[in-house]
Amino acid sequence: MSLGLYLHIPYCFSKCRYCDFYSHPGERGVPDAYVDALLRELHRFAPNAPLRPDTVYFGGGTPSLLTPAQTERLIRAAEPVPGAEITLEANPETVTEESLRGFRAAGVNRISFGVQSARDTQLRTLGRPHSAKQARAAFAAARRAGFENISGDIMLALPHYTQAEFDETLELIEKGGATHISAYLLKIEPDSAFGKHPPEGLPTSDEAADFYLYAVEQLEHHGYLQYEISNFAKPGYEGRHNLIYWDCGDYLGLGPAAHSCMGGKRFCYAPDTAAFLQDAAAPIMDGNCGAEDYLILQLRLRKGLDLAAYKAIYGKQFSTAQLAFVQNCVRAGYATFDGSTLALTPAGLIVQNSILAQLL
Template sequence: MSFGLYYHIPYCFSRCRYCDFYAAGAWRGVPDAYIDALVAALGRHVLPGRPDTLYFGGGTPSLLTPAQCARLIQAAAPKPGAEITLEANPETVTLASLQGYRAAGVNRLSIGVQSARDSQLRTLGRPHTAAQARQAFALARQAGFANISGDIMLALPHYTRAEFDETLELIRQGGACHISAYLLKIEPGSAFGRRPPAGLPDPDQAAGFYLYAVEQLTRAGYRQYEISSFARPGFEGRHNRLYWDCEDYLGLGPAAHSCLGGKRFFYPADTAAFIAGADPVPDGGCGAEDYLILQLRLSTGLDLAEYRRRGGAAFTPHQLAFLERCAQAGYLTLTPRRLTLTPLGMIVQNSILEELI
């Protein structure tokens, strides 16, 4: 069994208008007291072993100094060859900081681009420009990073296929070997949720943008392996795969979630409480239903024998008839061994799951 460790870095320059993730407010750096708290929290857990993956997520992890990053990696003591990922915002990185992260042990960088159009970035509330995104990729390569991911957000206000093409080209030319492509979701707790922007695509248009993205990413050499994840061969993200395969992972920081030994828990969304040493809150277990939900995110789909081994119930005649209709409509493939959603099926994954759970 593999084990992953997640460090949540909740600090940001400012909040993007689509974001409803927990954040600690506007900061220009990460307080050392927060690093102390992460290290202390790590020491309070009984781990299943040294981590195979380590992920710095946020927030804006690239607000960490290289020295802070090095301290957290040393505390984690990851296995040799572990995948160590740091999310980075383009406006926060320099050649010196990226070189420092590499020296600390980071070997995978995830750069938040979202769009290649400055007007769109301003609409989203992103504090960087397209030129800064291009520069971030160039600096990452100069610093020695060979495993680089880039984020694209789809179905944005007044979106067009041309905007996607421009963003894909920026990331591809930047040397990315992995791309995460997400549909914009209007979250109730975000600024967009309180005041939706004009020009949002309708659901059918958004689905069309998603299918176009899958097609163009495939043509560009990025194979889809999960609903929102595309990679050149050998560069699939190992850390998130732990989540989808229901492996053990520990999340540290306010609002961070974990699953260890089949038990889920999370830290309250309160930075001050976390720094003060708050305990995590139990959140139930991880069973066959979780496995079904998470495996259907993957292009490899659900292994039905493994699903039954984990306690999954056999599909009823009604469910099998439903799945057969979905297969005929092009939403999935079903064999005696495996259930797999097509890209078209991934768009309506929630509706399919409602019928199966």
């Protein structure tokens, strides 16, 4: 069974207007004390031997505010297995060729750039601190630094959005050498700046769905095959860390607001960096990961839910009513079902929540 290690880096330059992740804006680096606290927790979970994860993921916040030396300390302490996927999320304006070479030497072998849009006016609307020019430079620097596994994020259905804006953003990321693309619809979160003051020009839900279907079509046309609701990859470059989540594998998340699931038990840290630094924030138990979670997560994947595995792992099988509903979904073009595997189509993924509500 694979094990994924997630390290939350809650520091960032500024808060993007759509973001409701736990983070500290106004920072220009990561304190060594925070790295020490992560190392303390790593030792707490693996006191007698290294953790040996199959994947390591530095998420944020802005993990590229770490120094390469700090990153190396954390990777060395975790002792990932040979060939492990080690991902660092990066904002384009925070990296240089020198820092990227340092991250590569530290053991990072996959870099993920938050691009979102190729239009500077849109980036300013979103509160992104980088420009399209900086995004292009970051991709070029990553390739020169030796990265072959590069991901880029695209946000869809932004204010006053057009297919042309998507095309420009895809061109920037593809020309940058990306082997993986995450493309997701803008969601207005209540606790974000956009939640408090929604921007003008947002597409309707039907228009957003059309942008999503257009993105799926264009990405596949350019060789990025959809393997999950928001993720597309050149063959062999699927994100191994996130696949652990979607396959209900074991993952350990360290840092304030980080979530874990080990042996079917969920737990998380309180969103409180001060308490985490002071070792005053023990993980909080957060229930179990069971059959419902498995069904929900497997139906995020284009490969879908294997009913034999569902029965073998959880002892569950679809009722006559559920099977009848599945056939309705197939007739409506929302799913494919061959009697053993249920998979949602791109049109089905848009209305996934409604389908899950019926199945559950």
